[in-house]
Amino acid sequence: RIMAKASMKEDDHDHDGNHRKRKDRDHDQQLGDKNRKRHHREEIAQAARRPMTEHEVRSKITPLYQLSAEQQVQQKTMEMVRKCAMAMSKEIKSRFRTLHQTKSRQASNRRGSQGDPTYAWVKEKRCIPIEPLVTVPSPLRNKVEYTFGYRYVYETDNDATKDNDATRTKDATTPMEEEAKVETVVPKDVKVETVVPEADGPNDATMTEAKESSSTAEPTLPVRKIPSVGFMATGWSGGVSKPHCCANIPSEQCAVVDVLEDFLQDSPLPVYEPKSHQGFWRYITLRTSRRTKQCMLIVGHAPVSGGVGDKDNDAVDYTEKWQTERERLIQTLQNTQLPVRSETGQELGFTLPITSFFLQEFDGLSNPSPDHPVQHVFGKTVLEEELGKCTFQISPGAFFQVNTEGAELLYQIVMDRLQEFIQQREARREEKHKEVVPxxxxxxxxxxxxxxxxxxxxxxxxxxxxxVGVDISEPAIEDAKRNAKVNGFEDGKEDGDSETKTRFVAARAEHVMNKEISKATKSSNSKKGPGHRFMAVVDPARVGLHTDVIRALRNAPQIQRVVYVSCNPTGSLIKDAGLLCAPPTKKYGGTAFRPTSSHPVDMFPLTSHCEMVMTFDRCQESDIVGQPKDENTASVTGDVTTTGEAQTGTSAENDVKEG
Incomplete structure (x- = not known):
């Protein structure tokens, strides 16, 4: 027994030793994998530190630039059919199947069935129609964001020693040039492939893979990095590239980039480096308008006292140098006139001054939010833009369509869809009354x-x-009120007369809609006039509508048409359409909508993105087969709409009745 116990202990000892050896081997293997991955990333970063060709820059910023206009239209149309219409149809049908399975399980546990709502339009072969793609006259953007960084150039390149100051000699060096390091470019036989994410912004990063195509290496050329402004087409490791070769960037914005690059060559303040989180100059935002001949410039920088992200890092205090550089930058921008050229490079006969200049201090690691505070330095506090018959004042953080001519086409489609609905309903009323009615x-x-x-x-x-405009952002609502006044409409107070032409409220949409519908209904009943008709247009951000807004639209039966303007038709629009068009549930009550038209608009030529204007109409009885009727479900018959108190907060007698 003693011998057996000793043998068992020896076996356990050997087992523990083997286990430790295996654990050590696994740890060494994991450590080796991490080292190999780190080494691979360093090789990729080293390969990216080279001057980018114009073809490479265009391929990342405007990936469709090599396709003709017809080919771009064809490609985007097919993408809208496959990734938007077909995906949306699949999403809506899946919600019907899920509800059917739930009701089947409930019916099996008790006698009888609740009745499964089946919409006739869902069974149609092409239940979501897609109209031809609407193209815009010009690809030029009115707003672009750029990043401060280092631009890599060959030592033999004349652009590396670009000098517009006659007092500087060719051999003279500035503080920034002394800091710049001389590196070597990768051999010509190294192929670089890049992938750009869908989101765009001043600090977007991309993954770059370098693959050797042969074993022979040619002599390398020395590469120099100089402070500049541009696009981070290959991520932070590849520096920035100038935007001049991109066909969607206007010439006046390229001129601002040149002015700032010249300014940086003599600046003692370094540009920001995302890897080390060190540096001062970070990004710029440019808005331009050729119609009003205005330019707004926002320059983002790190805190003057130093420190970005982690406050415990080795922050550099720029207080002593900042005041001098600030005054020099102001003087440079005030004396700048930006030449304006057509897409073919022809002078248009006028220049743009920088009419608005802001500074923005940001200590975060990513991008600032649109409502991040800015400091007004000189010029106007807004940029004016003419769109159709209106003039809009755009504040630094406000949203405005990036293609002005495309926005006019986009808004015209919205107006056509609303006008079509109004004419249809008025014709129906006249047919019912057998005479012309107010x-x-x-x-x-x-x-x-x-x-x-x-x-x-x-x-x-x-x-x-x-x-009645609703937005949760108070600064945006203040801009809307100012724009209403500029265009001749006095904005109504929150609790004022419902007869005012405009009313913009910073609040939740569901609260405002119910209150406005109730107020308008009481007004029409007291005056015994023709009444009110309600429609809705939604233009959310890329994340789409909040579920509370969708619930409010469904539970407001007076709203018979919703025009949805989406900048993410292959993403959030599909989710929102599924909730708008799905059969009623406890969470999403009311009669559902159905898509009746879809108009894709090519707001972003030369890229794979486009906008979608989709029209949703409230389902009628002919669209619904076997839908159960209860107190939480609106009933629609022609133009007459009734609902319970739980949905709108008003009695059925106060509902707006069309017809």
Whole structure:
């Protein structure tokens, strides 16, 4: 027994030793894998530190630049059909299947069945129609974000020693040039492939893979990095590239980039490096308008006292040098006139001054939010832009469509869809009354209105009689009120008269819509007039609508048409459409909508992105087969709409009745 116990202990000891050896081997293997990955990343970063060709820059910023206009239209149309319409149809049908399975399980546990709502339009072969893609006249953007960084150039390149100051000699060096290091470029036989994410911004990073195509290496050329402004086309490791070769960047913005690059060559303040989180100059945001001949420039920088992200890092205090550089930058920008050229390079005969200049201090590691505070330095506090019959004042953080000519086409489609709905309903009323009847007051709910561009454009064109804009951002609502006044519409107070032309409220959409509908209904009942008609247009950010907004739209039966303007038609629009068009549930009550038209608009030529204007109409009885009727489900018959108190907060007698 003693011998057996000793043998067992020896076996356990050997087992523990083998286990430790295996554990050590696994640890060494993991450590080796980490070292190999780190070495691989360093090789990739080293390969990216070289001058990028114009073809490489265009391929990342405007990936469709090699395709003709017809080929771009064909490619984007097919993408909207496959990734938007077909995906949306699949999403809506999946919600019907899920509800059917739930009701089947409930019916099996008790006698009888609750009845499964089946919508007739869902069974149609092409239940989501797609209209031809609408193209814009010009690809030029009115807003672009750039990044401060180092631009890699060959030592033999004349651009590396670019000098517009006659007092500087060719051999003279500035503090920034002394800091710049001389590196070597990768051999010509190294192929570089890059992948760019969908989101765009001043600090977007990309992954770069370098693959050797042969074993023979040619002599390398010395590469120098100089402080500059541009796009981070290959991520932070590849530095920045100038935007001049991109066909969607206007010439006046390229001129600003040149001015700032010249300024940086004599600046003692370094540009920001994302890897080490050190440096001062970070990014710029440019807005330009050729119609009003204005330019807004926002320069973002690190805190003057130093420190970005982790406050415990080795922060450098720039206080002593900042005041001098600030005054020099102001003087440089005030004396700048930006030449304006056409897409073919022809002078248009006028220049743009920098009419607005802001500074923005940011200590975060990523990008600042749109409402991050800015410091006004000189010029106007807003940029004015003419769009259709309206003039809009755009504040530094406000949202505005990046293609002005494309925005006019986009808003015209929205107005056409609203006008079509109004004409259809008025014709139905006349047919019912057998005579000409006074038209109803058409009220438009501009949900996620921002600065009020869509609603004011519809009001100025005479499409609607009143606009109620709702946005959760208070700065955006202040801009909307100012734009309403600029265009001749006095904004109504929150608790004021419902007869005012415009009313913009910083609040939750569901609260404002129910209150406005109730107020308008009481007003029409007291005056015994033709009444009100309600429509809605939504223009959310890329993340889409909040579920509370979708619930409010479904539970407001007076809203019979919703026009959805989406900048993410292959993503958030599909999710939101599924919730708008799905059969009623406890969470999403009310009669559902159905998509009746889809108009893709190529707002971003030379890229794979586009906008979508999709129209949703409230389902009628002919669209619904076997839907159960209860107190939480609206019933729609022609133009007459009734609902329970739980949905709108008002009695059925106060509902707006069309017809």
């Amino acid at each position: 038209p109803k007051t058409n009220t438009l709910f501009d949900v996620c209105c921002g600065t009020g561009t869509i609603g004011l454009a519809c009001l100025k064109a005479g499409v609607v009689d009143r606009v």
